[in-house]
Amino acid sequence: MRSVAGHENPPHSTSLTFRITNVRGCRYHTHMNVSSKPERTRLSAEDWELAALQLIAEQGVGALAVEALARQLGVTKGSFYWHFRTREALLHAALERWEQYGEREVLGQIEQITDPRKRLPELFRRVAHELQPHRVYAALLKALDHPQVVPVMARVSQRRMEFLTTAYREAGLPPGEALNRARLTYAAYVGFLQLNFTLGLPRINLEEFDAYVEHMIATLIPA
Amino acid sequence: MRSVAGHENPPHSTSLTFRITNVRGCRYHTHMNVSSKPERTRLSAEDWELAALQLIAEQGVGALAVEALARQLGVTKGSFYWHFRTREALLHAALERWEQYGEREVLGQIEQITDPRKRLPELFRRVAHELQPHRVYAALLKALDHPQVVPVMARVSQRRMEFLTTAYREAGLPPGEALNRARLTYAAYVGFLQLNFTLGLPRINLEEFDAYVEHMIATLIPA
DNA sequence: CGTTTACCATACGGAAGAGTATGGATTGCC
DNA sequence: GGCAATCCATACTCTTCCGTATGGTAAACG
Numbered sequence: 184m185r186s187v188a189g190h191e192n193p194p195h196s197t198s199l200t201f202r203i204t205n206v207r208g209c210r211y212h213t214h215m216n217v218s219s220k221p222e223r224t225r226l227s228a229e230d231w232e233l234a235a236l237q238l239i240a241e242q243g244v245g246a247l248a249v250e251a252l253a254r255q256l257g258v259t260k261g262s263f264y265w266h267f268r269t270r271e272a273l274l275h276a277a278l279e280r281w282e283q284y285g286e287r288e289v290l291g292q293i294e295q296i297t298d299p300r301k302r303l304p305e306l307f308r309r310v311a312h313e314l315q316p317h318r319v320y321a322a323l324l325k326a327l328d329h330p331q332v333v334p335v336m337a338r339v340s341q342r343r344m345e346f347l348t349t350a351y352r353e354a355g356l357p358p359g360e361a362l363n364r365a366r367l368t369y370a371a372y373v374g375f376l377q378l379n380f381t382l383g384l385p386r387i388n389l390e391e392f393d394a395y396v397e398h399m400i401a402t403l404i405p406a
Numbered sequence: 407m408r409s410v411a412g413h414e415n416p417p418h419s420t421s422l423t424f425r426i427t428n429v430r431g432c433r434y435h436t437h438m439n440v441s442s443k444p445e446r447t448r449l450s451a452e453d454w455e456l457a458a459l460q461l462i463a464e465q466g467v468g469a470l471a472v473e474a475l476a477r478q479l480g481v482t483k484g485s486f487y488w489h490f491r492t493r494e495a496l497l498h499a500a501l502e503r504w505e506q507y508g509e510r511e512v513l514g515q516i517e518q519i520t521d522p523r524k525r526l527p528e529l530f531r532r533v534a535h536e537l538q539p540h541r542v543y544a545a546l547l548k549a550l551d552h553p554q555v556v557p558v559m560a561r562v563s564q565r566r567m568e569f570l571t572t573a574y575r576e577a578g579l580p581p582g583e584a585l586n587r588a589r590l591t592y593a594a595y596v597g598f599l600q601l602n603f604t605l606g607l608p609r610i611n612l613e614e615f616d617a618y619v620e621h622m623i624a625t626l627i628p629a
Numbered sequence: 630c631g632t633t634t635a636c637c638a639t640a641c642g643g644a645a646g647a648g649t650a651t652g653g654a655t656t657g658c659c
Numbered sequence: 660g661g662c663a664a665t666c667c668a669t670a671c672t673c674t675t676c677c678g679t680a681t682g683g684t685a686a687a688c689g
Contacts, residue, residue, distance in 0.1 A: 325548040327604035328466045363621035370597030381550035398586035
Protein backbone atom coordinates (compact mmCIF):
# COMPACT_ATOMS: atom_id res chain seq x y z
CA MET A 184 0.00 0.00 0.00
CA ARG A 185 1.48 3.22 -1.18
CA SER A 186 1.58 6.38 0.85
CA VAL A 187 -1.13 8.85 0.02
CA ALA A 188 0.96 11.76 -1.19
CA GLY A 189 4.18 10.43 -2.58
CA HIS A 190 6.19 7.36 -3.40
CA GLU A 191 8.01 5.11 -1.04
CA ASN A 192 11.45 5.37 -2.54
CA PRO A 193 11.35 7.80 -5.41
CA PRO A 194 14.43 9.39 -6.88
CA HIS A 195 13.05 12.77 -5.91
CA SER A 196 16.20 13.31 -3.91
CA THR A 197 17.88 16.18 -5.69
CA SER A 198 20.73 13.91 -6.55
CA LEU A 199 24.02 15.65 -7.01
CA THR A 200 25.25 13.03 -9.43
CA PHE A 201 25.14 15.17 -12.51
CA ARG A 202 25.28 13.48 -15.84
CA ILE A 203 25.52 16.12 -18.51
CA THR A 204 25.51 13.87 -21.52
CA ASN A 205 22.46 11.80 -22.04
CA VAL A 206 22.71 8.10 -21.45
CA ARG A 207 19.96 7.34 -23.87
CA GLY A 208 19.43 8.94 -27.18
CA CYS A 209 15.71 9.30 -26.92
CA ARG A 210 15.47 13.05 -26.71
CA TYR A 211 16.41 14.06 -30.19
CA HIS A 212 13.20 13.15 -31.98
CA THR A 213 11.77 16.57 -32.58
CA HIS A 214 8.46 15.56 -34.03
CA MET A 215 8.15 11.83 -33.82
CA ASN A 216 4.69 10.43 -33.97
CA VAL A 217 3.19 7.85 -31.74
CA SER A 218 4.09 4.24 -32.45
CA SER A 219 7.70 5.24 -32.97
CA LYS A 220 9.58 3.89 -30.03
CA PRO A 221 13.24 4.24 -30.89
CA GLU A 222 14.68 2.76 -27.71
CA ARG A 223 12.36 1.18 -25.29
CA THR A 224 14.63 1.18 -22.28
CA ARG A 225 13.43 2.68 -19.03
CA LEU A 226 13.43 6.37 -18.38
CA SER A 227 15.06 8.38 -15.65
CA ALA A 228 14.07 11.70 -14.11
CA GLU A 229 16.80 13.35 -16.13
CA ASP A 230 15.22 12.17 -19.37
CA TRP A 231 11.98 13.84 -18.41
CA GLU A 232 13.74 17.06 -17.52
CA LEU A 233 15.63 17.21 -20.80
CA ALA A 234 12.53 16.42 -22.80
CA ALA A 235 10.71 19.11 -20.86
CA LEU A 236 13.38 21.67 -21.71
CA GLN A 237 13.23 20.73 -25.36
CA LEU A 238 9.46 21.08 -25.39
CA ILE A 239 9.71 24.44 -23.63
CA ALA A 240 12.18 25.67 -26.21
CA GLU A 241 9.93 24.62 -29.06
CA GLN A 242 6.44 25.39 -27.81
CA GLY A 243 6.75 27.39 -24.62
CA VAL A 244 6.07 26.69 -20.98
CA GLY A 245 2.34 26.57 -21.48
CA ALA A 246 2.68 23.52 -23.69
CA LEU A 247 4.36 21.53 -20.95
CA ALA A 248 1.73 18.85 -20.34
CA VAL A 249 2.58 15.50 -18.85
CA GLU A 250 0.49 13.41 -21.20
CA ALA A 251 1.95 15.15 -24.24
CA LEU A 252 5.45 14.62 -22.91
CA ALA A 253 4.69 10.99 -22.20
CA ARG A 254 3.44 10.48 -25.73
CA GLN A 255 6.58 12.08 -27.07
CA LEU A 256 8.74 9.79 -24.94
CA GLY A 257 6.76 6.72 -25.90
CA VAL A 258 5.36 6.02 -22.42
CA THR A 259 2.27 6.95 -20.41
CA LYS A 260 1.54 9.08 -17.39
CA GLY A 261 2.20 6.19 -15.09
CA SER A 262 5.87 6.58 -15.78
CA PHE A 263 5.87 10.28 -15.09
CA TYR A 264 4.20 10.13 -11.72
CA TRP A 265 6.76 7.67 -10.52
CA HIS A 266 9.61 10.10 -11.17
CA PHE A 267 7.87 13.33 -10.19
CA ARG A 268 5.32 14.17 -7.59
CA THR A 269 3.58 16.71 -9.82
CA ARG A 270 3.84 18.67 -13.03
CA GLU A 271 5.07 21.66 -11.06
CA ALA A 272 7.92 19.56 -9.72
CA LEU A 273 9.03 18.70 -13.25
CA LEU A 274 9.04 22.33 -14.27
CA HIS A 275 11.05 23.22 -11.21
CA ALA A 276 13.60 20.52 -11.87
CA ALA A 277 13.89 21.41 -15.54
CA LEU A 278 14.41 25.08 -14.76
CA GLU A 279 17.02 24.27 -12.16
CA ARG A 280 18.85 22.08 -14.63
CA TRP A 281 18.74 24.78 -17.27
CA GLU A 282 20.00 27.41 -14.85
CA GLN A 283 22.97 25.28 -13.87
CA TYR A 284 24.10 23.88 -17.21
CA GLY A 285 22.72 26.16 -19.85
CA GLU A 286 24.90 29.08 -18.88
CA ARG A 287 28.58 28.33 -18.99
CA GLU A 288 28.53 27.61 -22.71
CA VAL A 289 28.54 31.25 -23.69
CA LEU A 290 29.87 33.15 -20.73
CA GLY A 291 32.52 30.56 -19.92
CA GLN A 292 34.28 30.93 -23.24
CA ILE A 293 34.16 34.68 -23.16
CA GLU A 294 35.88 34.93 -19.81
CA GLN A 295 38.94 33.32 -21.32
CA ILE A 296 39.48 36.29 -23.57
CA THR A 297 42.14 38.28 -21.83
CA ASP A 298 41.96 41.60 -23.63
CA PRO A 299 39.03 43.56 -22.18
CA ARG A 300 38.66 45.57 -25.38
CA LYS A 301 38.22 42.47 -27.48
CA ARG A 302 35.88 40.80 -25.05
CA LEU A 303 32.66 42.69 -25.73
CA PRO A 304 32.74 42.61 -29.53
CA GLU A 305 33.50 38.92 -29.41
CA LEU A 306 30.62 38.38 -27.00
CA PHE A 307 28.25 40.21 -29.32
CA ARG A 308 29.30 38.25 -32.36
CA ARG A 309 29.14 34.91 -30.63
CA VAL A 310 25.76 35.45 -29.07
CA ALA A 311 24.44 36.67 -32.39
CA HIS A 312 25.57 33.59 -34.25
CA GLU A 313 24.80 30.97 -31.63
CA LEU A 314 21.19 31.75 -31.00
CA GLN A 315 20.21 28.15 -30.58
CA PRO A 316 21.06 27.81 -26.88
CA HIS A 317 19.04 30.95 -26.25
CA ARG A 318 15.77 29.45 -27.34
CA VAL A 319 14.93 28.29 -23.84
CA TYR A 320 15.66 31.76 -22.55
CA ALA A 321 13.37 33.27 -25.18
CA ALA A 322 10.62 30.83 -24.28
CA LEU A 323 10.98 31.60 -20.58
CA LEU A 324 10.83 35.28 -21.38
CA LYS A 325 7.32 34.75 -22.62
CA ALA A 326 6.34 32.93 -19.43
CA LEU A 327 7.20 35.68 -16.98
CA ASP A 328 3.66 35.63 -15.66
CA HIS A 329 4.35 32.15 -14.39
CA PRO A 330 5.43 32.34 -10.74
CA GLN A 331 7.92 29.53 -11.05
CA VAL A 332 10.04 31.05 -13.79
CA VAL A 333 10.29 34.56 -12.38
CA PRO A 334 12.98 33.87 -9.75
CA VAL A 335 15.01 31.81 -12.20
CA MET A 336 14.94 34.50 -14.83
CA ALA A 337 15.70 37.15 -12.23
CA ARG A 338 18.82 35.31 -11.14
CA VAL A 339 20.03 34.53 -14.65
CA SER A 340 19.41 38.02 -15.98
CA GLN A 341 21.03 39.55 -12.92
CA ARG A 342 24.18 37.51 -13.42
CA ARG A 343 24.39 38.39 -17.09
CA MET A 344 23.82 42.05 -16.36
CA GLU A 345 26.62 42.07 -13.82
CA PHE A 346 28.90 40.41 -16.31
CA LEU A 347 28.07 43.06 -18.87
CA THR A 348 28.57 45.85 -16.37
CA THR A 349 32.06 44.80 -15.39
CA ALA A 350 32.93 44.21 -19.02
CA TYR A 351 31.94 47.77 -19.85
CA ARG A 352 33.93 49.06 -16.92
CA GLU A 353 36.99 47.17 -18.06
CA ALA A 354 36.42 48.62 -21.49
CA GLY A 355 36.87 52.08 -20.08
CA LEU A 356 33.44 53.34 -19.08
CA PRO A 357 32.91 55.01 -15.71
CA PRO A 358 30.78 52.95 -13.28
CA GLY A 359 27.52 54.82 -13.75
CA GLU A 360 27.68 54.72 -17.49
CA ALA A 361 28.80 51.12 -17.49
CA LEU A 362 25.67 50.07 -15.60
CA ASN A 363 23.36 52.00 -17.88
CA ARG A 364 25.13 50.71 -20.97
CA ALA A 365 24.75 47.18 -19.66
CA ARG A 366 21.05 47.79 -19.14
CA LEU A 367 20.71 49.08 -22.65
CA THR A 368 22.70 46.23 -24.15
CA TYR A 369 20.81 43.56 -22.32
CA ALA A 370 17.47 45.11 -23.17
CA ALA A 371 18.51 45.12 -26.83
CA TYR A 372 19.43 41.45 -26.53
CA VAL A 373 16.13 40.50 -24.95
CA GLY A 374 14.14 42.55 -27.41
CA PHE A 375 15.98 41.03 -30.31
CA LEU A 376 15.14 37.55 -29.11
CA GLN A 377 11.47 38.43 -28.94
CA LEU A 378 11.32 40.22 -32.26
CA ASN A 379 13.10 37.57 -34.23
CA PHE A 380 12.44 33.97 -33.52
CA THR A 381 9.15 34.46 -31.84
CA LEU A 382 7.91 37.22 -34.03
CA GLY A 383 9.76 37.12 -37.35
CA LEU A 384 9.75 40.83 -37.61
CA PRO A 385 12.14 42.18 -40.22
CA ARG A 386 12.87 38.73 -41.66
CA ILE A 387 16.42 39.77 -41.92
CA ASN A 388 18.85 37.83 -44.06
CA LEU A 389 22.31 36.79 -43.07
CA GLU A 390 24.55 39.47 -44.52
CA GLU A 391 22.19 42.18 -43.41
CA PHE A 392 22.17 40.60 -39.99
CA ASP A 393 25.94 40.75 -39.82
CA ALA A 394 25.78 44.41 -40.70
CA TYR A 395 23.28 44.91 -37.89
CA VAL A 396 25.58 43.21 -35.40
CA GLU A 397 28.49 45.39 -36.44
CA HIS A 398 26.26 48.42 -36.13
CA MET A 399 25.42 47.35 -32.60
CA ILE A 400 29.08 46.96 -31.78
CA ALA A 401 29.93 50.35 -33.19
CA THR A 402 27.08 52.02 -31.38
CA LEU A 403 27.19 50.40 -27.97
CA ILE A 404 30.84 49.60 -27.38
CA PRO A 405 33.14 52.54 -26.64
CA ALA A 406 36.13 52.91 -28.86
CA MET B 407 -35.74 28.51 -33.09
CA ARG B 408 -32.25 29.83 -33.27
CA SER B 409 -29.88 29.10 -36.07
CA VAL B 410 -27.37 26.43 -35.33
CA ALA B 411 -24.12 28.32 -35.65
CA GLY B 412 -24.78 31.94 -34.80
CA HIS B 413 -27.39 34.41 -33.66
CA GLU B 414 -30.23 35.82 -35.63
CA ASN B 415 -29.44 39.47 -35.24
CA PRO B 416 -26.23 39.80 -33.33
CA PRO B 417 -24.18 42.96 -33.26
CA HIS B 418 -21.31 41.04 -34.79
CA SER B 419 -21.32 43.56 -37.56
CA THR B 420 -18.04 45.38 -37.16
CA SER B 421 -19.92 48.54 -36.42
CA LEU B 422 -18.13 51.68 -37.38
CA THR B 423 -19.83 53.66 -34.67
CA PHE B 424 -16.82 54.06 -32.48
CA ARG B 425 -17.32 55.14 -28.94
CA ILE B 426 -13.94 55.67 -27.38
CA THR B 427 -15.06 56.66 -23.92
CA ASN B 428 -16.94 54.08 -21.96
CA VAL B 429 -20.62 54.57 -21.37
CA ARG B 430 -20.58 52.65 -18.17
CA GLY B 431 -17.90 52.81 -15.55
CA CYS B 432 -17.75 49.11 -14.87
CA ARG B 433 -14.31 48.36 -16.21
CA TYR B 434 -12.11 50.00 -13.63
CA HIS B 435 -12.41 47.45 -10.83
CA THR B 436 -9.00 45.85 -10.95
CA HIS B 437 -9.58 43.11 -8.44
CA MET B 438 -13.21 43.19 -7.41
CA ASN B 439 -14.59 40.04 -5.95
CA VAL B 440 -17.81 38.37 -6.83
CA SER B 441 -20.99 39.84 -5.41
CA SER B 442 -19.84 43.33 -6.33
CA LYS B 443 -22.11 44.54 -9.06
CA PRO B 444 -21.44 48.23 -9.44
CA GLU B 445 -23.91 48.99 -12.20
CA ARG B 446 -26.27 46.39 -13.39
CA THR B 447 -27.22 47.85 -16.73
CA ARG B 448 -26.85 45.78 -19.85
CA LEU B 449 -23.55 45.19 -21.55
CA SER B 450 -22.46 45.83 -25.10
CA ALA B 451 -19.85 44.10 -27.20
CA GLU B 452 -17.57 47.06 -26.61
CA ASP B 453 -17.70 46.50 -22.87
CA TRP B 454 -16.51 42.96 -23.35
CA GLU B 455 -13.68 44.04 -25.59
CA LEU B 456 -12.47 46.69 -23.18
CA ALA B 457 -12.67 44.30 -20.26
CA ALA B 458 -10.77 41.75 -22.30
CA LEU B 459 -8.01 44.26 -23.02
CA GLN B 460 -7.77 45.15 -19.36
CA LEU B 461 -7.53 41.50 -18.40
CA ILE B 462 -4.90 40.92 -21.05
CA ALA B 463 -2.86 43.82 -19.74
CA GLU B 464 -3.03 42.50 -16.21
CA GLN B 465 -2.77 38.75 -16.59
CA GLY B 466 -1.86 38.00 -20.17
CA VAL B 467 -3.66 36.50 -23.12
CA GLY B 468 -3.72 33.05 -21.58
CA ALA B 469 -5.92 34.30 -18.76
CA LEU B 470 -8.62 35.41 -21.17
CA ALA B 471 -11.41 33.03 -20.22
CA VAL B 472 -15.02 33.85 -20.85
CA GLU B 473 -16.33 32.64 -17.53
CA ALA B 474 -13.70 34.61 -15.64
CA LEU B 475 -14.53 37.71 -17.65
CA ALA B 476 -18.22 37.20 -17.03
CA ARG B 477 -17.63 36.94 -13.29
CA GLN B 478 -15.62 40.13 -13.40
CA LEU B 479 -18.40 41.90 -15.26
CA GLY B 480 -21.07 40.58 -12.96
CA VAL B 481 -22.86 38.45 -15.55
CA THR B 482 -22.70 34.87 -16.80
CA LYS B 483 -21.63 33.20 -20.00
CA GLY B 484 -25.08 33.56 -21.41
CA SER B 485 -24.38 37.22 -21.92
CA PHE B 486 -21.08 36.62 -23.63
CA TYR B 487 -22.32 34.19 -26.23
CA TRP B 488 -24.96 36.62 -27.28
CA HIS B 489 -22.37 39.23 -28.22
CA PHE B 490 -19.67 36.96 -29.60
CA ARG B 491 -19.73 33.75 -31.47
CA THR B 492 -16.68 32.34 -29.71
CA ARG B 493 -13.83 33.20 -27.42
CA GLU B 494 -11.58 33.53 -30.42
CA ALA B 495 -13.90 36.18 -31.84
CA LEU B 496 -13.59 38.23 -28.67
CA LEU B 497 -9.82 38.11 -28.80
CA HIS B 498 -9.88 39.13 -32.42
CA ALA B 499 -12.17 42.06 -31.75
CA ALA B 500 -10.16 43.19 -28.73
CA LEU B 501 -6.91 43.06 -30.67
CA GLU B 502 -8.41 44.98 -33.55
CA ARG B 503 -9.70 47.63 -31.18
CA TRP B 504 -6.30 47.90 -29.54
CA GLU B 505 -4.54 48.18 -32.85
CA GLN B 506 -6.79 51.01 -33.98
CA TYR B 507 -7.08 53.13 -30.86
CA GLY B 508 -4.10 52.23 -28.72
CA GLU B 509 -1.62 53.69 -31.14
CA ARG B 510 -2.25 57.33 -31.91
CA GLU B 511 -1.80 58.36 -28.29
CA VAL B 512 1.97 58.21 -28.45
CA LEU B 513 2.90 58.47 -32.09
CA GLY B 514 0.26 61.05 -32.88
CA GLN B 515 1.63 63.60 -30.48
CA ILE B 516 5.18 63.04 -31.58
CA GLU B 517 4.46 63.72 -35.20
CA GLN B 518 3.45 67.25 -34.32
CA ILE B 519 6.98 68.06 -33.24
CA THR B 520 8.41 69.89 -36.20
CA ASP B 521 12.12 69.87 -35.43
CA PRO B 522 13.48 66.47 -36.44
CA ARG B 523 16.33 66.78 -33.96
CA LYS B 524 14.00 67.30 -31.04
CA ARG B 525 11.64 64.56 -32.08
CA LEU B 526 13.56 61.45 -31.07
CA PRO B 527 14.61 62.62 -27.58
CA GLU B 528 11.08 63.72 -26.90
CA LEU B 529 9.78 60.35 -28.09
CA PHE B 530 12.15 58.53 -25.79
CA ARG B 531 11.22 60.60 -22.76
CA ARG B 532 7.51 60.31 -23.37
CA VAL B 533 7.50 56.59 -23.93
CA ALA B 534 9.63 56.12 -20.85
CA HIS B 535 7.27 58.05 -18.61
CA GLU B 536 3.98 56.85 -20.02
CA LEU B 537 4.50 53.15 -19.78
CA GLN B 538 0.92 52.45 -18.80
CA PRO B 539 -0.52 52.29 -22.35
CA HIS B 540 2.26 49.87 -23.23
CA ARG B 541 1.12 47.18 -20.85
CA VAL B 542 -1.06 45.56 -23.47
CA TYR B 543 1.84 45.53 -25.87
CA ALA B 544 4.03 43.89 -23.24
CA ALA B 545 1.39 41.27 -22.57
CA LEU B 546 0.99 40.58 -26.28
CA LEU B 547 4.72 40.24 -26.57
CA LYS B 548 4.52 37.24 -24.27
CA ALA B 549 1.81 35.65 -26.39
CA LEU B 550 3.68 35.53 -29.67
CA ASP B 551 3.13 31.79 -29.89
CA HIS B 552 -0.56 32.49 -30.23
CA PRO B 553 -1.48 32.55 -33.92
CA GLN B 554 -4.00 35.35 -33.54
CA VAL B 555 -1.65 37.92 -32.06
CA VAL B 556 1.25 37.38 -34.43
CA PRO B 557 -0.14 39.34 -37.39
CA VAL B 558 -1.30 42.17 -35.15
CA MET B 559 2.06 42.49 -33.49
CA ALA B 560 3.80 42.22 -36.82
CA ARG B 561 1.82 45.14 -38.22
CA VAL B 562 2.18 47.31 -35.13
CA SER B 563 5.88 46.66 -34.74
CA GLN B 564 6.45 47.22 -38.43
CA ARG B 565 4.75 50.61 -38.33
CA ARG B 566 6.70 51.69 -35.29
CA MET B 567 9.94 50.51 -36.82
CA GLU B 568 9.27 52.50 -39.98
CA PHE B 569 8.48 55.55 -37.90
CA LEU B 570 11.76 55.15 -36.06
CA THR B 571 13.69 54.63 -39.27
CA THR B 572 12.47 57.82 -40.91
CA ALA B 573 13.02 59.71 -37.69
CA TYR B 574 16.63 58.60 -37.63
CA ARG B 575 17.03 59.54 -41.27
CA GLU B 576 15.65 62.97 -40.59
CA ALA B 577 18.05 63.23 -37.70
CA GLY B 578 20.93 62.90 -40.11
CA LEU B 579 21.76 59.20 -40.34
CA PRO B 580 22.32 57.57 -43.73
CA PRO B 581 19.60 55.09 -44.74
CA GLY B 582 21.44 51.91 -43.86
CA GLU B 583 22.47 53.11 -40.45
CA ALA B 584 19.06 54.58 -39.80
CA LEU B 585 17.42 51.20 -40.29
CA ASN B 586 19.87 49.41 -38.06
CA ARG B 587 19.63 52.09 -35.42
CA ALA B 588 15.86 51.77 -35.50
CA ARG B 589 16.19 48.02 -35.04
CA LEU B 590 18.48 48.53 -32.10
CA THR B 591 16.24 51.14 -30.54
CA TYR B 592 13.10 49.13 -30.90
CA ALA B 593 14.75 46.01 -29.56
CA ALA B 594 15.89 48.02 -26.54
CA TYR B 595 12.33 49.21 -26.07
CA VAL B 596 10.87 45.73 -26.26
CA GLY B 597 13.53 44.29 -23.98
CA PHE B 598 12.98 47.01 -21.48
CA LEU B 599 9.28 46.26 -21.35
CA GLN B 600 9.98 42.62 -20.66
CA LEU B 601 12.68 43.19 -18.08
CA ASN B 602 10.78 45.73 -16.07
CA PHE B 603 7.14 45.27 -15.54
CA THR B 604 6.99 41.62 -16.24
CA LEU B 605 10.26 40.73 -14.65
CA GLY B 606 11.14 43.43 -12.13
CA LEU B 607 14.76 43.14 -12.89
CA PRO B 608 16.89 45.99 -11.64
CA ARG B 609 14.04 47.46 -9.58
CA ILE B 610 15.23 50.82 -10.65
CA ASN B 611 14.08 53.95 -8.84
CA LEU B 612 12.88 57.10 -10.50
CA GLU B 613 15.92 59.34 -10.59
CA GLU B 614 18.13 56.47 -11.66
CA PHE B 615 15.59 55.67 -14.33
CA ASP B 616 15.76 59.21 -15.65
CA ALA B 617 19.51 58.89 -15.83
CA TYR B 618 19.09 55.68 -17.80
CA VAL B 619 16.77 57.36 -20.27
CA GLU B 620 19.24 60.18 -20.79
CA HIS B 621 21.98 57.65 -21.27
CA MET B 622 19.87 55.97 -23.93
CA ILE B 623 19.35 59.29 -25.67
CA ALA B 624 23.03 60.12 -25.59
CA THR B 625 24.03 56.69 -26.85
CA LEU B 626 21.46 56.03 -29.55
CA ILE B 627 20.61 59.44 -30.95
CA PRO B 628 23.24 61.10 -33.14
CA ALA B 629 24.35 64.54 -32.08
C1' DC C 630 -50.17 48.56 -23.12
C1' DG C 631 -48.66 44.84 -25.34
C1' DT C 632 -45.38 42.94 -28.52
C1' DT C 633 -40.99 42.62 -30.35
C1' DT C 634 -36.15 42.92 -29.74
C1' DA C 635 -32.09 42.77 -26.96
C1' DC C 636 -29.84 40.87 -23.24
C1' DC C 637 -29.09 37.48 -19.59
C1' DA C 638 -29.51 33.05 -16.38
C1' DT C 639 -29.52 28.21 -15.89
C1' DA C 640 -28.51 23.87 -17.11
C1' DC C 641 -26.35 20.77 -19.87
C1' DG C 642 -22.67 18.16 -22.96
C1' DG C 643 -18.07 17.38 -24.06
C1' DA C 644 -13.11 17.78 -24.39
C1' DA C 645 -8.64 18.23 -22.10
C1' DG C 646 -5.58 17.63 -18.63
C1' DA C 647 -3.99 16.85 -13.64
C1' DG C 648 -3.59 13.49 -10.27
C1' DT C 649 -4.70 8.63 -8.03
C1' DA C 650 -5.03 3.59 -7.53
C1' DT C 651 -3.43 -0.62 -8.65
C1' DG C 652 -1.64 -4.36 -11.04
C1' DG C 653 1.78 -5.89 -14.42
C1' DA C 654 6.44 -6.12 -16.38
C1' DT C 655 11.39 -5.67 -16.08
C1' DT C 656 15.67 -5.17 -13.93
C1' DG C 657 19.24 -5.86 -10.42
C1' DC C 658 20.85 -8.60 -6.85
C1' DC C 659 21.62 -12.56 -3.71
C1' DG D 660 16.42 -18.99 -10.16
C1' DG D 661 13.93 -16.28 -7.13
C1' DC D 662 12.99 -12.08 -4.66
C1' DA D 663 12.69 -7.33 -4.19
C1' DA D 664 13.09 -2.86 -6.06
C1' DT D 665 12.21 -0.20 -10.03
C1' DC D 666 9.61 1.32 -13.78
C1' DC D 667 5.39 1.48 -16.50
C1' DA D 668 0.26 0.62 -18.23
C1' DT D 669 -4.54 0.90 -17.53
C1' DA D 670 -8.37 2.66 -15.67
C1' DC D 671 -10.43 5.50 -13.15
C1' DT D 672 -11.87 10.55 -10.68
C1' DC D 673 -11.99 15.52 -10.53
C1' DT D 674 -11.63 19.99 -12.20
C1' DT D 675 -11.77 23.60 -15.68
C1' DC D 676 -13.36 25.64 -19.50
C1' DC D 677 -15.54 26.04 -24.19
C1' DG D 678 -19.72 25.90 -26.39
C1' DT D 679 -25.02 24.87 -26.82
C1' DA D 680 -29.89 24.92 -25.74
C1' DT D 681 -33.58 27.14 -23.95
C1' DG D 682 -36.35 29.78 -21.12
C1' DG D 683 -36.65 34.25 -18.64
C1' DT D 684 -36.51 39.39 -17.97
C1' DA D 685 -35.92 44.15 -19.07
C1' DA D 686 -35.89 47.70 -22.47
C1' DA D 687 -37.68 49.76 -26.91
C1' DC D 688 -41.33 50.86 -29.71
C1' DG D 689 -45.75 50.90 -32.00
